[in-house]
Amino acid sequence: MNCTETMELISLYIDGLLDEHTEQMLQKHFKECAECRQDYEELLNIKNMCSELPMLELPPDFEVSLHEKLVRATENVQVIDIGRSETFNKKFKWKNWKVYGSMAAVFIVLILASSLLNEARFNGSQMKENVGMESPNMEFAGSAPAPEAPKMKVGTAARDESYGAEERLQTTQDNGSPENRVMDQNNQTTQFTALEAESDRKVIKSGYVDLNVEEYDDKFSQITRITAERGGFVENSNTYYKQYNEVNPEESLKQGSLVIRVPENQFAEVLDHIKSLGTVTNTSISGQDITKEYRSTVDEIENLKVQEKSLRAIMEKATSVKDILEVERELSRVRGEINRMSGDVKRWDDLVDLSTIHVTLNEMSSKDKEIYPIRDNVWLRAQKGFIKTVNEMIQFAENVFIRIASTLPVILVLFIMGIPLTIYLYRWTKRKKNKQE
């Protein structure tokens, strides 16, 4: 064995990883070669010094500061990100599937109950209705967007889910009493006031509006503005071309949706304002009473906190490692439950404090007043045309009247000033005539 080979093997020899035969050959070389022996001794010495280097204790604030960062990391996931609505929506949906699931379940139960009773659809604490249909054909216009144009961006999964519940509801109501379908605005408001009257009830309010509008971008920004003005925010929105006009891109028609959240007390006003922006093709509001679930969850949290306290007391007395691990495991389970339930309560608070309004906007060409998506509904178009013509006639008559009315003072002034002038002129010419004679 030569020195180069030896140098390559010293490291493994130090760690005792060589087989017996190689080890013996190495030892033999060390006896013969002082240089390699010295290298070996030095390397071994360094290794020993390394392993003797002290182990540092964690800085005193290590765990506290790490805990803060970890908590922040979990919060980041739950944070409401208005800017990037798509990512938020995924998280939101994932976090809230339970809430939505229970909402859907409550709706189904409601529908069954209402179809059985076939009368009182609103039982004082839970309700859901559909209002102001212009045409039965348009009922599903909101949930099934016009297929002509490919979606450029999709981001309303949560909304679709809620619509699913609505669709089911509509179907059952169609089987039942059709006159129930049409409700007037005043009724809605009364019902909400009735809800609020019951003190401390936890009701999640949601509204749905489908609108046909002209000038999509303008209406869209109006909605965002009113939302902001009323202390709300746009949770999620998406816009796409339903019909792209390649020759004249400015005439392309857009379609889109918004999910906005507004303070609960601003709900009715904001909803009305949005309705005034265009032609309402479908609208509904719903209120889900979660008071019972809410209270039982709050109670459960209290119980768990008591349990946690006693576990911590046990922990302090525990002596064996096995016991400590056991208690720690139980503690972490209890903590986890508390966290999960507190999360539910927080989410409910958020849903109750901030009502949700789902808006779909469907842009109409302002020139020919064509109504999408039911192009073949001639009667409706004729009706529209008739109304338009009548309106135009009224407008014309109004304009004529206004013209006349507005020029009236001028005529009056001229008339009043004209009488003495004419008399004077008449007399003047008469006098002149007399002079000439």
Add this chain to the structure above:
Amino acid sequence: MEEFEIELIEKSKRGDVESFEILIRSHQTLAYNIAFRMLGNVEDANDATQEALVKVFKSIQSFHGQSSFSTWLYRIVTNTCLDELRKRKRQQVYSYHNPMEMEDGQIDRDVVDPSSSTEEILEKKEEIKNIQDAIQALPEQHRIVIVLRDIKGLSYEQISEILDCPQGTIKSRISRARLALKEIITNRELYQKPYV
């Protein structure tokens, strides 16, 4: 993997901070010490360890037990340290000749036998300082294996898993790193002798 550990991992995946803290409790001191030996000062070691542990927490969803949890954790810690060293290199703020920081007198308590004389204590302190400086002077790929193998005493198998390298590569890398470290120490001694 232990059942207890599996349960904690599952809870951590669901975002339970407390479970995660129990899970890493037995690893964080070693993680911190690896970072300290890699980066050379307590502040950077603290920052890097915390950064790495938060990374572990955030990416625990992607941990499916391919390796042991500790191996996976130490891999993230070493990678974070290597990233930090790369960052330093780019910023050109670090000098190999910067003297190594001493950690608030802890050495005296931890290492030095109370029966040893003052002279011995001083000698020991000098020796520790020398070896720490020498380790800091090693290129990072050598430094990491010295830290894991010679300072922290991990096995070749563990190191090859943490660094995600075949064991053969690790063997030759450790061998080269040790020779390089010896070289640095010998050169310093030669350089320092005239002044002693």
